[in-house]
Amino acid sequence: MKTKLGLLYGGKSAEHSVSLQTALAVIKALDLEKFEIHPIYINTEGRWIKGPELTGPVDNVKALEFSPEDSLTPAALAPAIFQAADQEQASLDVVFPLLHGPNGEDGTVQGLLELLNLPYVGNGVLASAAGMDKVLMKNIFAQAGLAQVNYVAFIKREWDKAREAAYEKVEAELGYPCFVKPANLGSSVGISKCRNREELEAAFEEAFQFDRKVIIEEGVIAREIEVGVLGNDEPECSVAGEIVPKKDFYDYKAKYEDGNTALIIPADITEAEYRELKEMAVQAFKALDCSGLVRADFFLTKEGKLLINEVNTMPGFTPFSMFPLLWKHTGVEYPQLIERLVELAKERHDEKQQIKYTF
8 A cells, every 4th residue: 555645845934945856856756656645835925735646757846736825824724634643544644844944844843743643754843943943952962962162142132232242252252263053044044154253243144134043153174074864763874974165164055056065975084983973973863852864964173073063853855965865875775765764754653652641
């Protein structure tokens, strides 16, 4: 029997277009002999539209037979699309949220799917929310004893009231160069490298356009090494890969537009460094209570010290993105990777059904 797979993509986020790329890649890779594919598109206004089941290949996910006049809010759409999983004719067996950024990768959609008691691919509410908020994530890593760069954080109201004090704190605790980032955004959107006060002031202005909270991290001279983690309670790691930007840092344009970056897989690191990398990646995965998948990103200094930068709970997922490429070099092809993630979603859901919530 085919698995009824709902693909949830688009989203009300600055990473909407990235999600469309991901959805198209997944649709092309899915075996129609194994899956019924049900597209669910979220437009930039946050309205949800369910398209017809896909019966063949597509070239443009925005060109599917969606009717904007049929768009609904998630609450209104839920009874029509997400019938409870314990009903005999559940409309979907598993949902794959192919969403990046806020309102999709941050635990909001995951919470909806939990309430509907539907299996879904990827991380749960807690891991998604903590992984999206770089400040909370780094606080959890610090509690777990994971080595990382120094950082400070501010909310917009705090900065508005005392901008000079904020800049002075960054300079005193981190110095230059440093990186200013929106706390709750991925794909390197809104990130700036600062070498002086003028650039720091401009970076705060830029980052606060995307979030009410920003994080500022100490700049380090280091290589950028990444590893994929796959599993639930017994996660496994892929080979390591290295990102070599041809500019100052790996920003949005380098990732998605100009291709001005080299991805080296496997990374040229020692066996000892790889073992430590895997141990830290699994430790981070478990510290956030992750499930399904993450991409763990590290800095490797010239002294050979590994520092965890962050984990991405819904990494870029086209065949040419780092996470699938890491697993391809580990021996897991893109279609196999998708099928493995669907199985992990079912496994986690089945385990939750054994928990008794009443007495």
